[in-house]
Amino acid sequence: MSARLTAAERMARLLGVIPWVVARDGALIDEMTARFDYPRDQLLADLTEVLFFVGVHPYTPDTLIEVDIADEVVHIRYADWFSQPLRLSAEEAARLLIAGRSVLALTPEGESGSGAATAGEPADDGAGPLLRALAKLGLVLGDEAGASVEVSLGYAPRATLQTLRRAVEDRRRVEIEYYSYHRDRLTARAVDPALVFSDHGHWYLSGWCHRAGAERVFRVDRIRRVTPTETRVEVDLSRREAPTPAPDPDDPVVTIRLTEAAAWAAEQYPVLERRDLDGGGVEVRMVASETWLARLLMRLGPEAEVVERDPAIPPDLVASTAARILERYRSGP
Amino acid sequence: MDKLERLLNLTAELLNTARPITAGEIHRRMAAAYPAALDSFRRSFERDKADLRSIGVPLRSSPTPGTDPPVEGYHIRRGEYAGRDPGLAPDELAALHLASNLVRLEGGVGSAFTKLGGPFAAPAGGDDPDGAGSGGAGDPAPVGALPFDEPLAALVEGAARRRVAAFVYNGEARTVEPGRLSFSRGHWYLSGWDRDREAERVFRVDRMTGPVTLGGPTAHARPPAGDIGPLLGWELGDAEPVEARVSVDADQAAWASHVTGADGEPQPDGSVVLTLKVRNPDAFRSLVLSFLDRAEVLAPEELRGAVIDWLEAMANREQGRR
Numbered sequence: 277m278s279a280r281l282t283a284a285e286r287m288a289r290l291l292g293v294i295p296w297v298v299a300r301d302g303a304l305i306d307e308m309t310a311r312f313d314y315p316r317d318q319l320l321a322d323l324t325e326v327l328f329f330v331g332v333h334p335y336t337p338d339t340l341i342e343v344d345i346a347d348e349v350v351h352i353r354y355a356d357w358f359s360q361p362l363r364l365s366a367e368e369a370a371r372l373l374i375a376g377r378s379v380l381a382l383t384p385e386g387e388s389g390s391g392a393a394t395a396g397e398p399a400d401d402g403a404g405p406l407l408r409a410l411a412k413l414g415l416v417l418g419d420e421a422g423a424s425v426e427v428s429l430g431y432a433p434r435a436t437l438q439t440l441r442r443a444v445e446d447r448r449r450v451e452i453e454y455y456s457y458h459r460d461r462l463t464a465r466a467v468d469p470a471l472v473f474s475d476h477g478h479w480y481l482s483g484w485c486h487r488a489g490a491e492r493v494f495r496v497d498r499i500r501r502v503t504p505t506e507t508r509v510e511v512d513l514s515r516r517e518a519p520t521p522a523p524d525p526d527d528p529v530v531t532i533r534l535t536e537a538a539a540w541a542a543e544q545y546p547v548l549e550r551r552d553l554d555g556g557g558v559e560v561r562m563v564a565s566e567t568w569l570a571r572l573l574m575r576l577g578p579e580a581e582v583v584e585r586d587p588a589i590p591p592d593l594v595a596s597t598a599a600r601i602l603e604r605y606r607s608g609p
Numbered sequence: 610m611d612k613l614e615r616l617l618n619l620t621a622e623l624l625n626t627a628r629p630i631t632a633g634e635i636h637r638r639m640a641a642a643y644p645a646a647l648d649s650f651r652r653s654f655e656r657d658k659a660d661l662r663s664i665g666v667p668l669r670s671s672p673t674p675g676t677d678p679p680v681e682g683y684h685i686r687r688g689e690y691a692g693r694d695p696g697l698a699p700d701e702l703a704a705l706h707l708a709s710n711l712v713r714l715e716g717g718v719g720s721a722f723t724k725l726g727g728p729f730a731a732p733a734g735g736d737d738p739d740g741a742g743s744g745g746a747g748d749p750a751p752v753g754a755l756p757f758d759e760p761l762a763a764l765v766e767g768a769a770r771r772r773v774a775a776f777v778y779n780g781e782a783r784t785v786e787p788g789r790l791s792f793s794r795g796h797w798y799l800s801g802w803d804r805d806r807e808a809e810r811v812f813r814v815d816r817m818t819g820p821v822t823l824g825g826p827t828a829h830a831r832p833p834a835g836d837i838g839p840l841l842g843w844e845l846g847d848a849e850p851v852e853a854r855v856s857v858d859a860d861q862a863a864w865a866s867h868v869t870g871a872d873g874e875p876q877p878d879g880s881v882v883l884t885l886k887v888r889n890p891d892a893f894r895s896l897v898l899s900f901l902d903r904a905e906v907l908a909p910e911e912l913r914g915a916v917i918d919w920l921e922a923m924a925n926r927e928q929g930r931r
Contacts, residue, residue, distance in 0.1 A: 311727030363692025418769030
């Protein structure tokens, strides 16, 4: 399944395999292969043609590791240097903790109050395995690891999320009223839902939009109303990977020059192309509806300049938008 | 000789030695593994050191005892190589593995699971009451993706061990007692006690520059847990907080309440007046202008005036160019 492993990748696996086999006093080859994602042929070769010759100066037999394979069972002896697994780094522990806290936030376990997976406390038998695992990670990261991280995957209304998740599960079409931020318009759509997922702090629904006649990604917090229907989904988009939320490909394309102070916009929004400029600025080509672009330019002010625009975008967009807003201020609060 | 064999032998040698040993000594002891020519040996050895460090082997270099002038020597301390085993039960390991599949972190989880003994719990009788299934083909579709900003590892450690963190923010050196890392609306935030400003502050982690260094123990209590909601740009600043009132039209009212987390006072015409605590006037202006002509700053006068000045500059900038 995987491409050829590098020596470092094989090394990282072996340093996990050895203590695991030693601790069990023997293990099945197939289980080692599955557990450590170690292709069987590679594993066998590394055990018999490599590990067998590992030791320390002067490499006399008494200094070498002993590997013994019989009836699919592997024994490893005299591997004292490698008898314990490598220490989990603070970063690895932090990453596991963050993934775990994120998932806890999705479950009733995590939603009931603090959801405190306070590390260091004795693991409660009643707690789920994830909560117990996070508590134990505190041994690596520090006693208060659990309390030090909180994650919100998005702020969409819970009822909307539940309705959508159920529709995905039951494979039922939904009707939604959707506020398009890009277009600044409210539309009614029938959608065959494929997946509900969170990306960078917002919940999204992906699915087949019958209005667009294409696959679309919707931000759940912009769905004003969702109505489940009895209609079975027609288009099968079920998948393992979440699609990347992207602007409507039919929208115009513009090139914007951003100063260093506004360069964050190039990270925040999907760009087609980017070119770094001297002095920390950046030039980006991006898909932008007129309303969305107007919002961005109003916010960035002198820090942004449109250098190339699609004919669909009015040339005086900045001035006319600014004038329109000013009109409201001039008529007084 | 297989490179893997050389890496393993080198690691065994460096774990086995009680004192740092020089590159020359390593060359002599591992003569069969390395090229005889000194400069080829040096190149191979440098690559091997980099490979070992890349997989997390804590290779140390320090002056070799008894050398003068001092010669750099290498060793691996057993106490640093192996950590305290968190002792995860198979179901706990499986739950953690499932979690890291459901919520994908930018950059993955490294070789964490290899170190923990492999995530792939053998299917035990098929019963799986926790839904924490085995890995492989049955991996569930992910429900989320999160960024992982570089300073996070150090900040999480600082918060967990209650140690002071030093970093550069907006070009200024800051010393902060890290309280909590919160992910909200697409960004990581650090909240904690700012020692220089003697007050609670919130920082955007992706705006920190340079490394985060951890120092001595902290003195202040962790800020209360819970609501990550109000981590909003206009509240993150050093200015004295000002109460601002913003009117938003009916058709944008629900959206505005959602974005700001403020309920606001509904008006007879369907519009809503939001009251916001502003510590960062630039971020506040940015928020208000994202509603274009459907929102208006009512008070205070200086924030309203700042928005008007900003808009006038833009209207004039464009006219001047034509």
